[in-house]
Amino acid sequence: MTEIIKMTGEPDFEALSEAASALAGGSLVAIPTETVYGLGANAFIPESVNEIFKVKGRPQDNPLIVHIDNLDMLSSVVSEVPKRAIPVMEKFWPGPLTLIMKKNPLLPSEVTAGLDTVAVRMPSSKVARLFITLAGVPVVAPSANISGRPSPTKYEHVLEDFDGKIPYIIDGGASEIGLESTVLDLTSDTPVILRPGGVSYEELKEVLGHVKYDEGLINESVKPKSPGMKYKHYAPKAEMFIFEGESASKKIEEMLSQLNAEGKKTGVITMSDRKFDSCHVLSLSCEPYAYAAGMFDALRQFDALGVDVILAETFKETDGLKAAIKNRIYKSAGGKVILC
Ligand code: TXA
Ligand code: MG
Secondary structure: OOEEEEOOOOOOHHHHHHHHHHHHOOOOEEEOOOOOOEEEEEOOOHHHHHHHHHHHOOOOOOOOEEEOOOHHHHHHOEOOOOOOHHHHHHHHOOOOEEEEEEEOOOOOOOOOOOOOEEEEEOOOOHHHHHHHHHHOOOEEOOEOOOOOOOOOOOHHHHHHHHOOOOOEEEEOOOOOOOOOOEEEEOOOOOOEEEEOOOOOHHHHHHHHOOOEEOHHHHOOOOOOOOHHHHOOOOOOOOEEEEEEOOOHHHHHHHHHHHHHHOOOOEEEEEOOOOOOOOOEEEEOOOOHHHHHHHHHHHHHHHHHHOOOEEEEEOOOOOOOOHHHHHHHHHHHOOOOEEEO
16 A cells, blocks of 8 residues: 655645654655655665665666755765865755765665766755655655656656555655756766756856766767666657647647548647647647646656657757756657657
8 A cells, every 4th residue: 555645735744754764764755856756765775775776667777866955964975075066056955956976985886876976966845855854864766657657746646656566655746847857967077967957057057167968968879977868768658759840830730630540549739729630739838847847747648548649849949948858858759859
């Protein structure tokens, strides 16, 4: 049985505290964060960390992010804090930014998949931080989805993937941002963005002066530096195509009539209130924050409807949050992008 602990409406602090103690003692607990829901475990219990890999079906070489609730906890996770990390932490923590630093040798190697670096983040979600405070230990948490599936932005998504497989899910309502944190490597000469996310390239550049994207994000023939970025990800069960550019709606309409003639069940993600015939339509905003907040939920809704093919309109530009939106939605579609 999976127990759902409500932290929306009338929050159940007693149950939250019980789940936090269970996590400290070795149990897995799914927690809400401002980015996506995470599947949490005590970072210092190797068996619990291994259990995460098992229930998610996560490849063994893909390290986890350690979540902390205050800076005192940081010293148990990293061996040193590089000087240039300080203004970054001051500006973006708590928040959707994960920093890669040198690992504390006492942190179990299961967390980092054997690497000598570690990913660490202080979430801004109040429920997440209170949970970590109550647990009293750093909490490892990958996104709380079966590996490869769209990331969870509501407790219902976590339940879909893990009902009966984990003892607790904390319901903190819908994740505010709806896509994962930015992963920034601070161990190389120039800070490198390994995964675009809730904090943008432009925002980081303003604080750091210089920052670049990992070559593996831009060039398909280069291996990404972040182990997780090489795997198929965020995929709905349906086949998916992305459309971007001025005539996206027109191109979607053309492909729709072809698919409908073939008897396919179709779903459309649009950025306007334009109507499409004979298909399920989910309208996401043309405002990037609202688009991101609804994106993974839309993919899961289409799965629940048993749609065969999803045609999704997205942004042409790559500034700000749009870089992260495009990174995720391209992966969801396995790179099938139609420029219009
Ligand atoms: O927003 C988030 O970051 C969410 C919430 C729950 O905090 N978590 C999340 O975790 O997205 P996950 O496991 O789905 O993604 C972690 C990413 C992976 O791409 C992984 O390869 C990378 O971080 N990563 C972790 N440790 C690393 C390291 N030492 N060096 C390079 N990349 C690392
Ligand atoms: Mg993930």
